[in-house]
Amino acid sequence: MCAETPDYKDTLNLPKTDFPMRAGLPKREPEWLEHWERLGIYDRLRTKEGRTPFILHDGPPYANGHLHIGHALNKTIKDMIVRSHQMMGFDSRYVPGWDCHGLPIEWKIEEQYRAKGQDKDQVDVIDFRQECRKFAEGWVDIQRDEFKRLGITGNWADPYLTMNFHAERVIAEEFMKFLMNGTLYQGSKPVMWSPVEETALAEAEVEYHDKESFTIWVKFPVTTAGELQGANVVIWTTTPWTIPSNKAVVFGADYAYGLYEVTGTPDECWASVGERFILADKLAGDVMSRARLDDGMWTRVRDVSADELAGLSLAHPLAGAEGSQGEWDAPRDFRAADFVTDEEGTGFVHCAPSHGMEEYELYRELGMLGQVITYNVMDDGSFRADLPFFGGKRILKPNGKEGDANKAVIDKLVEVGGLLARGRIKHSYPHSWRSKAPVIYRNTPQWFAAIDRPVGDGQDSYGSTIRERALTSIDSLVKFTPQSGRNRLYSMIETRPDWVLSRQRAWGVPLTCFTKKGALPGDPDFLLRDERVNARIAEAFEAEGADAWYKDGARERFLGNDYDPAEWEQVFDILDVWFDSGSTHAFVLRDRADGTPDGIADVYMEGTDQHRGWFHSSLLQACGTKGRAPYRNVVTHGFTLDEKGNKMSKSLGNTIVPEEVIRQYGADILRLWVAQTDYTADQRIGPEILKGVADSYRRLRNTMRFMLGALGHFREEDRVDASEMPELERWVLHRLAELDVAVRDGYAAFDFQGVFQQLFNFCTVDLSAFYFDIRKDALYCDGDTTRRRAARTVMDLLFHRLTTWLAPILVFTMEDVWKSRFPGDDGSVHLEDMPETPESWRDDALAAKWAMVRRARRVVTAALELQRSDKVIGASLEAAPVVHVRDPEMLAALKTVTFEDLCITSDIRLTGDPLPNEAFRMPEVEGVGVVFEKAEGQKCQRCWKILPDVGRHAHPATCKRCNDALG
Template sequence: MTGSDKTNTNGAAADGYRDTVFLPTTSFPMRGNLPKREPELLAHWKEMDLDGKILVASEGKPLFVLHDGPPYANGHLHIGHALNKILKDVINRSHRMSGYAVHYVPGWDCHGLPIEWKVEEEYRKAKRDKDSIPVLQFRAECRAWAAKWLDIQMSEFQRLGVQGEWSRRYSTMDYSSESAIAEEIGRFLLNGALYRGLRPVMWSPVEKTALAEAEIEYHDHTSTTIHVAFPIIKDPTPDHALAGASAVIWTTTPWTIPANRAIAFNPDITYVVLEVDDAAPEAFIAPGARLIVAADLVDQVCASCGIAAHHILHSLPGSALTGAVAAHPLRGQGYDFDVPLLPAEFVTADAGTGLVHLAPSHGEDDFSVCRANGIEVPELVADDGRYVEHTPLFAGVHVFKAADPVCDALRAVMEKSRETGSPAAGLVSRGELVHSYPHSWRSRKPVIYRATPQWFIRMDGETNIRTNALRALNDVTFVPAQARNRLTSMVADRPDWCISRQRAWGVPIAVFVNRRTGEVLRDAVVMERIVAAFRTEGADAWYDSEPSRFLGNEYDAAEYEQVFDVVDVWFESGSTHAFVLGQPGLRFPADLYLEGSDQHRGWFQSSLLESVGTRGVAPYRTLVTNGFVLDEQGRKMSKSLGNVIAPQDVNDTLGSDILRLWVMNSDTNDDLRIGKDILKQQGELYRRLRNTLRWLLGALEGFSEEEALPYEQLPELEQWVLHRLTDFNSMIRKAVDTHEWVGVYPALHGFCTTDLSAFYFDVRKDTIYCDAPDSVRRRAARTVLDVLHRCLTTWLAPVLVFTADDAWTARFGQDTSVHLEAFPELPEQWRNPELDARWATLRAVRRIVTTEIETARRSGLIGSSLQASVELPVYEDQVDALAGIDWAELAIVSQAEISVIADKAPRDEHGNIVMPCGVPVVIVADGAKCERCWKVLPEVGQDSAHPTLCVRCADVVSHAHSCSSVGG
């Protein structure tokens, strides 16, 4: 009989025997009501000190250490936070349930520009000048802001069901952390890797500070493009091929022209000198002008510059340009210096002109080539993005508003060269280009490269951090594996690490520089004094103390400059291993770091470089990377699109277990999608899992260990279910070992819905509901249901932390918790792969039978399947394979028998059996309907005491007094 049939209470007979049927009974409700229930469970766990019990239970077990990458304490959690923390929580919980001691210490990143900005916003609202605020007051307000949001985020993480040692959480602004960060800076200082140098760095004119690559995001930006002619004033070619000609460059940054100091060419490229024969009326260039460009780019340059006709005067190898010198196009207006042409391999003939203008203050390649050739690096742009006062023509102009004035000045030069007949100089063309351009991820404003004195950590040299870091990565496991290429390529190609920022809220780079020599003071004793002060007073001690406190009597404070740049927050978070992993219950290196894919250029990399630079090894054994969260259409979430899904909203409407299920049902190795429809689908998946647990609990009412049967006495169907559990046990154990969880919980959901609810439970409901409590078949089924409940609740516990605990305590009492349990150890005896093939065949035959039953139902021949009798024709060579099965029970009909087809089963070209049976015949079952189990059988009425019951049901009812003897 089916569950839907049996719970139908219509009819006097059903009412009469209802109390004799063992229907499921459980306190576990059908509806989870998670938004209300989850906070209740959190309060219950706190009351019972679940975290304390977990710590006690972990004593003496082997360690598993997942080091928490610190989120930024600035605002409510977003969906990316939820994804990351839930993944960590699932991994931690599954390791704990696999026999490990897990001491998860959550952390926060609390320094840096975003918090400064929030505090400054309050100043702006109150019309207060930030620069007038004493630095210690400003830092105190930043600290208070970060502390407020740290507490809020901690509460929100706990609401997501994340388990951790919250009482010993870490933050980068703790005094102990600040002293440790200063100590790590000191390690680089003392080993010689820390130096101050002038180099171009990513600079935000809005935030007035250097930025790390990890603080950059790329957006489309419309740039003014220009071709500019630099007249040659020194021609090294023997035949004077460059006489009267001008080198033409193309750039998307007109504002860098004032900083131009050289032009780069590639010695391996062929160049030409072309003469303009005709030009479009609107062209800036005039006929007769001679231009030097790469041979492969002539047509492209002519099209862009309005050159209608031209002819080639000379063709020459790039090496012939060696020694050539041009004049700056604004010569005579404050730019009276030579512009040498310099060889450089990075120049290509793919776009532009094959000649690259070099502004050493505003580009890494520009800087390297000019420095190598002894060319000065001018500092023309102030920290706010405006040209400094001594910049000829453009003083005070902001670089992002400089395109027009620069182009106007260059156009005037070109017009003058046309009038005088002198070599072309100045503006050759002007256009626009939409391209991907770096922006600050905080202000969302464009950034520039700007050469300023900064503090760097050498990637090469004596410390050889780059080589050692790449070597260390050989011993690191990456999940997914392809992430290895991303991190290794970034480490291999990165420049020296710029760790300084020109801000106030952070850990200062607490070093001294000799005012006379410019040398940084490298003294271990001085460094020890600084670290000791920070340990008791925090980094404020640097701002609140005289330099002599740290320098002591060994040095004259007047001779030393105290550095007030703060360290990059990526250095801070990269140092967390130094002040977290040495705590009790943790260890260095960590077993696992887990963050989003952007952290290959962020925390993964900074942690690696910091640890290798100070300890020679990576701080982690395994790196797991998760993707980003997009909306249902694959778009990035933004308030303007109205597609933001906040975890707090999901908690309040659906419950955090739904959010956790979404995470584990997704392919976290790639970008994930979320939205209302997707969450609705997850809610439906959750409902099915919950129904599985609820039915198990109901069907196990009254079960005791005495009722259980040994494996050898279990029917084949029950043994198959236990075998299937060993498959999932292996799958989960492997996921614990490898941290590769993608696909595990979708497979477990499929098992619950397809193998259990739609098959095993359906087949065994009649046995559970109607067999006598002491029947072997019922005891066998309930033995397996007991195992199923224990396995499913523990396996689901790392994900459905609230629901699984409810499903556990509903059976074992409120003083227990599934989170104190271990994953079950399943006997190897249960593993029987041969049953897979056999039951795959039996279920395939069953599907054929149920298809024919459904056809009979639709035709009106029968109402329910229990009104049917089935004849199953089986090929003679397959009779043994399908015998021994109660096909009436398996197909949920009242009667079934096998007939033999006098032929062998058909096979495909590979010799595999296509199907072991023919088309089943469905007829109306002969007999009367049993009013207890609803089967139609000829035997109904044989018992005079119960004339409306079948023999089995009559026996159960007659001996009802025995039901309590074995449970049920």
Template sequence: MADAGDTPATSRDYRETVFLPETPFPMRGGLPQKEPLILEQWGDLYAALRKQRQAEGAPLYVLHDGPPYANGDIHIGHALNKTLKDFVVRSRFLLGNDVDYVPGWDCHGLPIEWKIEEQYRARGRRKDEVSKAEFRQACREYAAGWIDVQRDQFKRLGILGDWDNRYATMDFATEAAIVAEFHKFKNSGQLYRGSKPVMWSPVERTALADAEIEYHDHVSPTVWVKFPVTGATDDHPDDLLAFRHANPSVVIWTTTPWTIPANRAISYGPEIAYGLYEVTAMETGLEFEPWARPGDRLILADKLAEEVFKAAKIATWTRIDDLNPSGLECAHPLAALSSGYGYSVPLLAGDHVTDDAGTGFVHTAPGHGADDFEVWKAHGHHEVPDTVDPDGAYYPHVPLFAGLKVIETEGKKTGKFGPANGAVMEKLIETGNLLARGRMEHSYPHSWRSKAPVIFRNTPQWFIRMDKPLEDDGTLRERALSAIDATAFHPAAGKNRIRTMVESRPDWLISRQRAWGTPLAMFVDKETGQPLHDPEVDARILAAVRDGGADAWFDRPDADFLGAHAPERYEKITDILDVWFDSGCTHAFTLESRDPAHGYTGDRPSHWPADLYLEGSDQHRGWFQSNLLEGAGTRGRAPYDAVLTHGFTQDENGEKMSKSKGNTTDPAVVIKESGADILRLWVALVDYAEDQRIGKQILQTTVDAYRKLRNTVRYLLGALADFDEVERLPLDQMPPLERFILHRLWELDGQVRKAYANYDFQDVVRPVIEFCSGDLSALYFDIRKDSLYCDRPDAVRRRAARTVMHEVFMRLTAWLAPLTPFTMEEAWTTRFPDAGSNCARVIPDTPDDWRNPDEAERWAGIETVLEIVNEALEAARRDKIIGGALDAWPVVTGPAAAFAPFAGLDPAEVFRTSGAELKVAGDAVTVEIRLADHPKCARSWRRVPDVGSDPDHPELSARDADAVRAWDARRA
């Protein structure tokens, strides 16, 4: 049928006889209004799907949910993560599985504590004025409120899951399960209490694990400090001690002056070349007086000496001799001001010392650095001094600096460095041992929650050993590495990333000094320092926590748990577990507890391990790793068979999103303005394995892609109005074009199934969109438009087209159901209002006899010629030679090979012209656009020779006259 052109004069209006597409499915989606209605119609769709698949005996697939934090509205990262999980859930249902997916929430931890502390402060109450029970209850209520909010927001996105049985780490039964997992480590001997430097947040007043640290640029003071040499061991060569009368000093460099009061040693590198240098002259014309003086004798790494002299404004110097630092002893640089610093400072060999920067010597404060601690212990020292308290202030026993803050923890300056650095530098100046100072911008560790800087601080903490030999199969580290090797990673690079982390990670720090969390519910023998191992005590603890939550541990007297054990002999541990340990146990109480292999008989079966974990790539150091270590430590393997990771969402310019920058994309706004299916389609279109971008322009591109899909489905619905199985045409009667489209369906079916199985959602939606815009809209629909509109209903060609369009519709609505479920549900119920939900379907079987590579090759050749003809038709239209394609009768000249694919076909049908002629000649395809010099059919607008051949309908072609006669007969 014509796209344009003048309508011929006729005695009858034939428009009513044309079979134009009819459908109530609108062109505009109206998704923001329509999607909530579809959600209501679905009801508890997830439960219905599970029931249906279980009745079918479907195999079980388990996706375990990494819990978001119950604190605030969801952001675009949440939307990406949960939508990807929903793609997995819905696609596995589509592939015929029963799918177990229980959404969960992390509820314990610092951010919620802060919010509650703020609420109390706003009412004029301090945290320490509130009972622990009241405080924990306030935290619990706060988290519960946000669980409800986030659950509704996730549901609005169309996320399927067992929402009515969601898990939360603060549920009483869950807290008991976490304690039970903790007890497994306690009773296996993997748990120990150690005193070592850990990353400590004074603002949060707790230790932090590596996974809770992020690095930000920070400007620190830098100091070069002199430690006067006081002596040497007896075996130190005398000739190198002849300079002792000149008061030489070992020079150290540090960016943490506040740790100088904690200094106990100086580390040096055994392979580094050192020298004794004498200052001979200072720089002149300075605006200040340097602290160095001519005659000062300094011990430095040769490679770094010149750099140190430059910082100290030393103009000239003399290198006196080589020097071996082994065996030297120094005075503390503050010894002249307080007898509390009167101890000797030995020089210790350490492999961690380099001559890349500084002085070649490392000031060693064993209470404030991992390397410092290790080298101190390695040389036989066991006492580690405590210098800074949990609030980031010097303890009262610290000479000269008692009470001064390293980091402020109250008021407007919270999270800023306090006066400690400045005070220490002033005292070093007073003793004459500050050689130089400056400032340096560098990367400094901060808490990822509070964004405040942290410090290394020696504290007693509880750890799980990574390298303790276990009874059966090696250490926890070895078990974890074996489990990594047995896990499938998507993308594959994730395996090396997490493996490297586990290979080098220290023992697992699991204790925190906070109130809101699951406790390390155990007793420690005061005499031996060892945890109590008593199954009956453990059982009473678990029963109490199961009945009253973690509060029972804090509120009930020790005697309730200890039974025959004397309470005065035992220390009750009131630290809480790191939240990563909490979430690392989720597999136990969410999956294993519902595994029929462990006795479960209910209607929500799961299995352990999970088939898949899916989170952001940062969880290689977080949730993936905590689950790995917990599972490997208690069960010998990871609780998952596969891990999938996604990148982070940036703005359209590739910059990190920030509320302060105003460059965030709020999923709630996108849903309100465009609908959840638009957001879901954006997720499907991006390469989630990499960082992805979003913004107004990108979303507009997504809307354009959505329109292509929607318009394709709409056209199919219109073309298939009143289609009946009686109309279906068998394959052996199909024309070549239909055989080609069926082949494409066969081809796409394999691609879609494979892509879903491999979690390659981009490889579902992009080929399908290309199929819709290319094979369907630009080729098939355009060619078959005339037949659909104008052939009589029982014509073979029209029946073939409608049969194939039915198959296309059945597959498109299935293939796209996981990605754009609202739109496909609307399309499905528009056509089949009584057939149940589209989401309950599986992909229809695609017959192998649809495969037809020969037909695909034929149409590839046809499209090569068609493209050339279309360009010529478009040029003729621009030049106003023709009004539309039906005014044309192109003569196409070219080699026989170019026209071989047209054998048995009407080229005019392919070109959508009234007629066409193929002439074999020459080596290249050329086109001459001639006018179709025939009368115009009043119904189809084709200019063909047989217009007027039927005396009953002289304005029509023979085909159209026959169709109208059939239409009239049916009306009569």
């Protein structure tokens, strides 16, 4: 610029905003948390009248440790659901909750006792329970602060805790409904048992890991007189410790069996020449190879039919062993069974009904349980002390490692000649998710809810049994996101056994019932069913909590004058913690003022593991007490993996801790990661992924910053009606009308990834790279023109929609954006609703026209970028290209717009002439070619366009537009 040329910079309408380019989220976010606390936003939202309630019921996390990335994902998804529905016009309530009872907390207190040299069993049970309560209270406070730091909204001042007195009262009342409606019973059957924790486990408390197990092939001699006497039926098992509890062997009636004889043996082999075995033909070769018998060392003698097998009797391999004291001398039952396969093993299955459900159910149906049930395995997984050969041997050590029971059984079988082969196998095996130790199936007396027994009088529109009601609910009352969750839950309910309700622990809600002394579980008067007793229990729990059950004189207090305490036993097992959390619909949704009158939530949202956990137990519990599912929607997220798709593990060093992400990037980056991922599948997170998320955040933030700058000093009198706006602005309004539907539909469907992708693409592609890029010139350089006022009106409309549309995701950033424009102390974007968007803004014909315009513009901008790369020009305003357009419709459309402004050139010439050979083309935009030419004239020192009229006006070195703007 020459010295005498005026500097017009101060005459431009440059953007004005205090909104910083750098977010500084780790420092700024706590300030917004304090702001929201001062405003009491959650409570203020509850005062908005006339709204339809929307309830997301919180699946309670366990109160015993700092948050991990799964917690952050889970609570952030819930928060997006709650906030988006609030801003769409609902009264969207969220009561956070905690699961406070159960074994993990008990373990922590026991560890503290052991460290002090105390014996837990010597501590008063109420004192012990109080220690557990204090432990849980401490972690509730810690986790509450950690959740709030993530920006999670909710009734944090009054959460629900399963250990609150009212909650314990309702849990007991819900249990007593099972007592009264006839579905509660005491039974002795195999349940998953943790020898390490010495308690029964629910399916939801079990996870499957690979385990290396012993595998053995055992000989059961045929004792029936005849040709087969002395032959051996061979069984295969991966649990040698169950052999002392064997009561039977079963076969498959439809399989082909044969008699096989050993004709030769190698040096090391447990088979003898002349020894004969009965095996399934399909598996005989494999069995012989396991016994180290080559093909030439055995021969098939003949068929053995199913009828012939049915007439045989077998002896236990330990029968008659010296020192066995007759323990195994009785003949073993031998019959056909449906669960036998010829896919692996020998074609025969050894049955220890005390340690396997299929065997148990077989003999239950036969009415023979009394003949086959054993009690050889104690609570700690050791054999009963008086069991010959094996008394005191342990299946597992206290630390969960392999005990000495399997080896002792194998050694004894070798000694008596009962073993044919042995080996090791690696297979998927159930483990306790708490102790990580293997579990066993063990027959113990437990309390069950019968899911196939009529509930009460059985009269219910959804079914007469718990299972029927649950399956009907899944099919007709519940929507699943993703839909695959329906199939997963349905198949689990369809095949599950009765619900084991009892646990042998101390910290929890007891099974509040009494049994008649001397009566048997099947007797009509075995269980005390009396509403007066139940009411006394409920009243005491409301006032004192579940500790009331353990106080001196509790039995007399609850039985009152109605029953003789000497005739009744008080049950001291505690309820499965899944019954606790499964009952939350009653004391949260039903009983609280911020609940729902029908006790049914709009949404339950948890991880996919909760199909066998909270979704499952809540469904069973509610179907037993209220007849249907307690939810209308079940939303499921997957697991969080590292960047390579591996499960996170401290030992691998690949864990991502929410606190560390927040410290480095801020909580909004973590929330944005949640929004960008498909949460319905397993997600990945790691340093490189978070860098990518932060980059997306910066691009979005720049869009919001530009908008704020353009809106500096915007006044209501500057507003322009849509009908008076240029086409470009009306096209933006059309896009807003489209997005309003997409955003609302997406939020309603819990599709945050879809919502964010559309908004991000709109902000970065439609706005930053197109609309803002074009309108910068008018915003900065125009005077008080309709075009500039229309652009600022659109910016205001964009502002209100984008901030509210994005607020459920980027809670801190959108508050920062909002307060940068409306800095008063009493406001918040989170008190706003998404604005209603007029349907009249939608203009599909205009959108189709502008789609053509944008396609042509892409060719022009690409051609200019090539010239810039070749240093022919420094900026696009130095160009005045000729654009050849073959399609008459597109050419006509381009001639109705100021195409040079759209392409940010100083001039453009449009022509329908054929495309010259030298014209720049893009394969994806057929029929458009660009011939580059430089702009003619001088450079306007205010807007930098190169135009022929520059310098011919009152203001030196300006174009007419800038001269008029200067006045």
